[in-house]
Amino acid sequence: MQEARLIAGSREGAPLTTRGDGYPPAAGTAARPLPWLAAVAAAFTVAQLVLVVPGLGLGWDETVYVSQVGPQAPAAFFSAPRARGISFLVAPVAALTPSVEALRVYLALLSGCGLFLALWVWRRLLPVPVLAIGGALFATLWVTVFYGPQAMPNLWVAYGALAAVGFFLRAARDLGDRWALPGLGAGVALAAVMRPTDAVWLALPLAVAAPLMRPARRRPLAVVAVLAAALVLGCAPWVVEAYAHYGGLPARLRRASEIQGHLGWYFAVDDHARALGGRTLCRPCDVPWRHPLAAVWFLALPLLVAGGVWAAARTRHRAPVVLAAVTGLVLAAPYLFTVGYAAPRFLLPAYALLALPVAQCLVRAARRRTAAALIAVAAVAHLAVQYRVLDGVADRVRRDSVTLGRVAAELRAQGVRPPCVVSGEDAIRVAFRAGCASRQPSGHDGSITPQGLAAMGLHRPVAVLVSDLGGIPPYARQWRVHRLPDLGHRTGLRGYLSPAATPTG
Structure with a gap:
């Protein structure tokens, strides 16, 4: 009888009024989550469209992913660590139009919907204020807004992780929730198709928790399956x-580790x-810490969690908050302690989950007037810092986009x-904009020998880009030289052009 009432109460729009699994219903289930979560997602989308989308060209990694499905240029070399999930995601637009603006708008709208859906999964697990504040905390980080309209996989891993943990908890709370197990599978599969290793780290704490959660412990094999x-x-x-292109799974894993600097024990928390001061990639990260204010929230995160x-x-929702915290920390650990460099986007899945316990902390603290006032002041300061960093990062990328076009x-x-x-420096982004293939005779993207590149230059136009930072390849020393605009710190940029490249006019 109790289970029947539990199943009936778990249907859409009906709050849980009784429980048969030992856990009381989540507080706030009678509130209306739709307008609050929709408002958070809409504000996130608008922020992307206004602050990031205009004039933002494709980055280096984005160019690799988009070139796999777009007709603008031949596909760039696809290195071992990469997965094709984000290429699948952008294909409906990238295959139809070369417009970067159209792709940005598509991804901004899609990422806003993704945030809403990932939070919506939790609507019967946590109070609406916790969900709305947690979603807002995640959506106002500069790294979240910046990567929302970008063809990068990390935000979509975050959505998959957030949804997977939510559906797992729903399966644990309600045996009659017919969406719980399919949703759990969909969330983990989304993370896996985007970044396989992240999905493994996501699944581990859920597999460990499966036998411990009630009533899921009556069917742990189903959850693990x-x-x-x-x-x-x-x-x-x-x-x-x-197996088709990298010599097998062990070989690909080894090569992926090499490209990422040989995975091992590193302390990259400080990196x-x-x-967070505005570096999209900090490799190596032996640089001065010029913007400590941008990392105050990061340093406070463990305490808030x-x-x-x-x-x-x-409260009545201990299990959701604890599992969100544990899974978020597990997802963060590989990037904090096994990778010897930093990129803020790596931790997006962890931030998405950790935002929920942080929101729980703030909601609890805000019950006192003095604490509520302090939280409001801190939130305003936090937003000011986040959007100042966002403006600087976006402005730098826009300037690079203009120069790359030139x-x-x-x-x-x-x-x-x-x-x-x-070939040469920043060849992938330049080649894509010029409609050319990008080929490198060495490095992570090595796909041709120097002799092969020299021979190719006899019958098709080949450009080797060299700046003051690098030397001239021996095979290109006799080629025609043309001075090019500087690309950021790459000063003295020039192109060595093969005999098949004939100037117009």
Whole structure:
């Protein structure tokens, strides 16, 4: 009888009024989550469209992903660590139009919907204020807004992780929730198709928790089976590609580790704190810490998460907050302690989950007037810092985009036109804008020998880009030289053009 009432109460729009699993219903279930969560998602989308989308060209990694499905240029070399999930996601737009603005708008709208749906999964698990504040905390980080409209996988791993943990908890709370297990599988599969290793770290704490959660412990094998099936399904393209192009799965894993600087024991917490000052990639991260204010929230995060767990222990929704905190910390650990460099986007899945216990902490503290006033002041200061950093990062990328367009235009005027090849410094982004293939004779993207590149230059236009930071390849020393606009810190940029490149006019 209790289980029947539980199942009936878990239907859409009906609050849980009784429980048969030992856990009381979540407070706030009678509130209306739709307008609050929709408002958070809409504000997140508008922020992207206004602050990030205008004039923002494709970054280096984005160019690799988009080139796999877009007709603008030949596909760039796809290195071992990458997965094709984000290419699948952008394909409906990238395959139809070369417009970067159209792609940005599409991803901004899609990421806003993704945030709403990931939070919506939790609507019967946590109070609406906790969900709305947690979503807002995550959505106002500069790194979240910046990567929302970008063709990068990390935000989508975050959504998959947030949804997966929510659906797992729903399966644990309600045996009659018919969406719980399929949703759990979909969340893990989404994370896996985007970044397979992240999905493994996501599944581990859920598999450990499965036998401990009631009533899920009556069916832990079903939960673990869903986790395993989702991992297999999501990782399948990456594994198949490993055997088709990388010499097998162990070889691809070894190569991926090499490209990431050989995974091992590192203490990269300070690297991530420095990177929050506006570095999209901090490698190596032996740089001065010039913007410590940008990392205040990062340093306070462990304390706020602990405060949220403590506050939840005194409420009816201890399990959701604790599992969100544990899973978020597990997702963060590999990037904090096994990778020897930092990129703020790596921790987006952890931030999405940790935002919930932080919100729980703030909601609890805000019951006191003095604490509420302090929280309001801190929130305003936090937003000011986040959007100042966001403006600086976006402005820098826009300037680079303009310069890259000028470099590509100069090369086209010098006869580097399809079918053409660009090699050397920042070749991937320049080649894509010029409609050329990008080929490198060495490094992570090594896909041709120097002899092969020299021979290719005899019958098709080839440009080798060199700045004051690098030397001239021996095979290009006799080629025609053309001075190009500087690319950021790459001063003295020039292109060595093969005999097949004939200037126009």
